[in-house]
Structures are given as structure tokens and as C-alpha cells.
Amino acid sequence: MANRHIxxxxxxxxxxxxxxxxxxxxxxxAYFVAHxxxxxxxxxxxxxxxxNSTVIEAYRKGADLQNTVEFIKLxxxxxxxxxxxxxxxxxxxxxxxxxAEATIHIYDGNGNIIPELKGLWNNPDEISTHDIELDGAKxxxxxxxxxxGLIHSxxxxxxxxxxxxxxxxxxxxWIVVIALGIISSLLAYLGSRELxxxxxxxxxxxxxxxxxxxxxxxxxxxxxxxxxGEVSIKLLSLYRDKLNAEHEKLHHEQQIAMNVxxxxxxxxxxxxxYLDTILADQNMPEETKRKFLMRVQxxxxxxxxxxxxxxxxxxxxxxxxxxxxxxxxxxxxxxxxCDDIKAGQISKNIKFEFDVPDPCYxxxxxxxxxxxxxxxxxxxxxxxxxxxxxxxxxxxxxxxxFFSFSDNGIxxxxxxxxxxxxxxxxxxxxxxxxNGGSGLGLPLVKRVISAMNxxxxxxxxxxxxxxxxxxxxxxxxxx
Numbered sequence: 001m002a003n004r005h006i007x008x009x010x011x012x013x014x015x016x017x018x019x020x021x022x023x024x025x026x027x028x029x030a031y032f033v034a035h036x037x038x039x040x041x042x043x044x045x046x047x048x049x050x051x052n053s054t055v056i057e058a059y060r061k062g063a064d065l066q067n068t069v070e071f072i073k074l075x076x077x078x079x080x081x082x083x084x085x086x087x088x089x090x091x092x093x094x095x096x097x098x099x100a101e102a103t104i105h106i107y108d109g110n111g112n113i114i115p116e117l118k119g120l121w122n123n124p125d126e127i128s129t130h131d132i133e134l135d136g137a138k139x140x141x142x143x144x145x146x147x148x149g150l151i152h153s154x155x156x157x158x159x160x161x162x163x164x165x166x167x168x169x170x171x172x173x174w175i176v177v178i179a180l181g182i183i184s185s186l187l188a189y190l191g192s193r194e195l196x197x198x199x200x201x202x203x204x205x206x207x208x209x210x211x212x213x214x215x216x217x218x219x220x221x222x223x224x225x226x227x228x229g230e231v232s233i234k235l236l237s238l239y240r241d242k243l244n245a246e247h248e249k250l251h252h253e254q255q256i257a258m259n260v261x262x263x264x265x266x267x268x269x270x271x272x273x274y275l276d277t278i279l280a281d282q283n284m285p286e287e288t289k290r291k292f293l294m295r296v297q298x299x300x301x302x303x304x305x306x307x308x309x310x311x312x313x314x315x316x317x318x319x320x321x322x323x324x325x326x327x328x329x330x331x332x333x334x335x336x337x338c339d340d341i342k343a344g345q346i347s348k349n350i351k352f353e354f355d356v357p358d359p360c361y362x363x364x365x366x367x368x369x370x371x372x373x374x375x376x377x378x379x380x381x382x383x384x385x386x387x388x389x390x391x392x393x394x395x396x397x398x399x400x401x402f403f404s405f406s407d408n409g410i411x412x413x414x415x416x417x418x419x420x421x422x423x424x425x426x427x428x429x430x431x432x433x434x435n436g437g438s439g440l441g442l443p444l445v446k447r448v449i450s451a452m453n454x455x456x457x458x459x460x461x462x463x464x465x466x467x468x469x470x471x472x473x474x475x476x477x478x479x
Contacts, residue, residue, distance in 0.1 A: 013192035021184035029177050040167050044140060045129035047081060048155040052144035055088060055097075055153040059146050065097035073099050080166045085139075085156045091149055104134070104141070104154045117141075121152065270299045323451055328366050330401070330472070331358040334391050337373055341389075350381055355392040362401050362472040364452045369472075372448040375441040376405050376468060384409025386465055394469070400454070401474050406467035411460040420458055421446040 051072055058068040069086045076084050087104035088097035093113075095103070106117045113121055116132040120143040129142045134156070140163075141156040157163050274292045278284060284292075334354040341352040373391070380389050386409030394402040412420070419425045420442050449456045449470050456470035 011192075013195055014189055017188035017192055018185045021188055022181055025177060025180050025184065029173065033173070037167060041140070044080070044157060044163065044166065045142065048129055048140065048142035048157065049144070051081075051084065051086060051155040052142055052153040055086065055155075056144050056146050056151065059151050065151075069097045069099055080162050081157065082162050083158055083160070085154075085158075087154045089152045089154070091152070096151070104156050106154070117143075117154075120154070268303065271296050271303070274299075323365050323368070325363050325365055325452060327361050328364055328369070329358070330360045330362050330364075330369075330393075330403070331356045333366070333370055333373060336370070337377065337391070341377070350386070351388045352377070353388065353390045355390075356403070357393055360393055360401065362474055364454075364472050365448075368448045369452070372445045373405075375445050379441050380407040380409060380466075384411075384465060386410070396474060399473060399475050400471040402469065402471045404467055404469055406461060407465040408463070409465045411464060411466050414460070417458055417460070421456075 054072060055065065055068055059065060065088050069088065072086060073084065076082060083102070084099075085102040085104050086097070086099055087095060087106075089106065090096050093106065098104075106113055106121065108114050114134075116130075116134070120130070120141070129140055132139055132141055134141075138159045139156045140159065141154065143152060143154045145152050159167070274296045278289055278292055334356045338352050338354055341350065377389060380386060384407045386407035388408045390404070390406050392404050394404055396402070422443065425443075445468075446456055449472070452472060454470055454472045456468060458466060458468050461467045
């Protein structure tokens with residue numbers, strides 16, 4: 001059913017186009033033919049008027065009117081005026097000159113002026129031509145009277161023979177009409193096909209989509225180079241981008257699910273292993289049992305942390321929609337981190353320095369930004385091999401405050417920089433697991449910053465170590 005509708009579209013476009021073309025050609029030709037016939041008829045009418053004028057001029061000069069009529073007939077022989085009729089009457093209605101084989105009779109059998117000629121007889125000053133019926137045939141007739149009103153000259157041409165041919169349109173015009181019709185029909189066909197080409201292409205892509213055989217690329221030759229083709233290409237591109245985004249999102253979610261399962265299985269497997277060992281050996285020394293239980297506790301804590309981190313990632317998956325942001329003093333956040341590190345609550349082997357003005361207001365979520373900073377610190381403590389962490393204020397620009405978080409550690413290879421914020425990505429898998437890394441710390445940082453309408457980037461410092469540059473809005477308007 002769909003194919004018939006699409007094919008019908010081509011013809012629905014074609015028939016109106018070809019019909020309109022033929023209509024325009026028909027109207028144009030009809031106007032041309034009518035105009036040409038009128039022009040030719042006026043030409044003949046002027047010739048009849050000239051004939052009458054010649055007769056009246058001969059009368060004015062005293063010439064013999066019969067000789068004048070015969071001379072005119074001789075002169076017009078074998079021309080368009082060959083069937084010309086000329087008859088001259090005096091004021092009493094008596095014929096004074098005539099070409100005998102074709103007399104123009106003005107009286108009927110009862111001696112009355114024929115009604116069709118009465119108007120011409122009664123209006124001697126009128127110089128024009130008229131179409132009348134005489135002797136059962138149609139004529140073009142003209143009359144003229146002498147200035148003294150004593151002579152009336154009548155000249156007439158029957159609509160037949162040479163006159164009919166003269167007034168007929170050149171047959172070549174119909175060949176031109178047919179040629180124009182064929183050309184316009186061909187152009188209408190090509191035009192409707194061109195307009196339908198985008199619909200055909202969209203149909204093919206719709207069929208490909210419905211059969212799950214979407215091509216890898218869009219071949220532009222299937223679309224016309226016009227606004228409709230451009231719109232069609234944009235629509236398909238948008239759909240392809242949406243489809244690719246959905247596939248990428250599905251792949252990403254599947255990858256996350258696999259990674260989550262893998263990360264959860266690791267501590268769960270360790271816990272199960274230790275517990276099975278303890279239960280299987282009832283005579284296990286208390287010291288060994290305590291050591292195993294401590295390992296169970298460590299992995300239980302690791303599992304709880306992992307679950308909390310995964311929950312946090314899911315909360316922030318859509319850029320933290322629903323998170324309430326407030327105006328906080330970032331200097332207080334930095335000061336608290338410094339106090340915690342000095343007290344040894346985070347690490348005893350690293351020094352924390354900060355340079356943030358007081359006050360330094362930003363629009364953020366206090367607990368989430370604290371969590372992000374702790375993740376950055378833990379990342380440096382576990383993986384940088386550095387001894388100093390620095391948090392400093394850089395500048396405010398376009399309603400955003402920019403900060404730098406850096407360490408003096410070993411940094412990472414350039415090939416890893418673009419993937420540090422990917423979920424479960426580890427630069428050194430073995431070492432990261434040994435240090436308790438899950439590959440969720442830095443992804444959480446990026447999602448927290450993004451959820452608060454900020455941005456974060458990372459680079460290796462020339463002096464060594466990593467530097468994270470992040471921004472936070474300073475006003476709710478920019479947030």
C-alpha cells in the first residue's frame with residue numbers, strides 16, 4: 001500500500017504540471033491565433049476601403065467608373081483580392097459600374113434595400129467593414145460615398161478560396177504547439193520525478209529502518225539539490241545521529257553493567273572465599289581467623305563504598321537534574337579539606353596547600369562539591385606518588401570562577417588523559433586494584449562538576465603531576 005502511495009505521488013505531481021503547461025500553451029496559442037486572424041482581417045478590410053477610395057477618387061477626377069472598376073479587378077487578379085466584387089450606385093440606386101460576374105445587389109426582389117446593406121447606404125460618411133450574408137454566403141463588405149453624395153461604391157470579399165486561405169493560421173503553428181506540448185510534458189515528468197526523488201529516498205530509508213538495515217552513510221545523489229533535498233538530508237542526519245546516540249548509550253549502559261558486575265564480583269568473591277575458608281576449618285587459629293575477618297571487613301567496606309559511588313553516578317547521570325544548588329563560600333570548603341588532611345583523617349603522607357580568597361562565592365551543592373574534592377585528593381594520594389597537593393583560585397570570567405587542583409606527582413601518559421573521566425577506567429589496572437581504586441572517583445568528579453553547570457579538564461604539568469582545571473558558576477543566572 002505504501003509503494004502505491006509513493007508512486008502515485010509522482011503522477012499526482014506530473015498530471016497537474018503537464019495540465020497546467022498545456023493550459024498555458026493553449027491560452028497563449030488561442031490568443032495568438034485570434035490576434036493574428038484579427039490582424040489579417042483588418043488588413044483585408046483596409047484593402048476594401050482602399051478599393052472604394054480609389055473608385056471615389058476616380059469619380060472626383062471625372063474618370064470613367066466602369067473602366068476604373070475593370071482596372072482594379074485586373075490589378076487584383078490572382079491575389080488575395082481575386083474574388084473581389086465591386087459595384088457602384090448613384091444616389092437613386094441605379095448601378096453605374098460593376099464587375100458583371102459578381103454584382104453586389106442592394107435590392108431584394110421587392111425593390112427594397114436589403115436590410116444588411118441598409119445601414120451602409122444610410123450612413124455614407126462611415127468608413128468601415130462589416131460581415132454580412134449575401135446570396136447565402138458570408139461576405140466582408142465596405143462602402144464609401146462621394147463627398148457630394150451622388151455616388152456610392154461597394155466592395156466585398158467572400159469568405160472562401162484565397163480569402164479563406166489568407167485568413168487561415170499557418171499550419172506550422174500546430175506543429176509548434178505539439179512540439180511545445182511534448183517538451184512541456186517531458187519537463188513536467190522530469191520535474192515531478194526530481195521532486196519525488198526525495199520522497200523515494202525517504203521511503204527507502206524508512207524501509208531500511210523498519211527492516212533494521214539502516215545504511216552506514218547517506219548517499220547524497222539520491223536527493224535533489226534544493227531546499228526539499230536539504231531538509232530531507234537534515235532529517236535523516238538527525239535521525240541517524242539520534243539512532244547512533246541511542247546505540248552508543250545502549251552500548252555504554254551495557255558496558256557499565258558489565259563493569260559494575262565485575263567490580264561487585266571482586267569484593268564479593270573475596271568475602272565469600274574468606275568466609276568459606278573460616279567455616280570449613282573449625283580448628284583455625286584465632287589469629288588467622290581474625291586476620292581473615294579483617295580482610296572480610298575491608299572488602300565489605302570497599303563493597304559499600306563501591307555501591308555508594310555507583311548510586312552517586314546514577315544520580316548524576318542526567319547532569320544532576322533535581323539537585324538543589326545554593327550559594328556557598330568555596331574558601332570554607334578548601335579550609336576544611338586542609339584541616340582534615342592536617343589531622344591525618346585523609347592521609348598522613350601528603351601536604352595540602354590552598355590559595356582561595358575569602359570570601360569566594362560559587363553556586364554549588366556543598367556536600368557534593370566536598371565529595372568531588374575528596375575524590376580528587378584520594379586520586380592523588382593513591383596514584384600520583386606526589387607529596388604536595390595544591391588547590392588555588394585562578395580567576396572569574398563570564399560569571400564563572402575557575403580553580404586549579406594539582407599535585408607534584410608522576411602524572412599519566414598522554415594517551416590516558418582523554419579517558420580519565422570514563423567510568424571504571426584505570427591507568428594501571430593492577431596497581432589501581434591494589435590501592436583500592438574502582439575507576440569511579442574521577443568520573444564522579446566530572447559528573448558532580450557538570451551537575452553544577454561547571455566544567456573540568458585535565459592535563460600534565462610541565463613540572464610533573466596532574467592539574468585539573470574546573471569552573472563553577474558564581475551567580476544563579478549563569479547556573
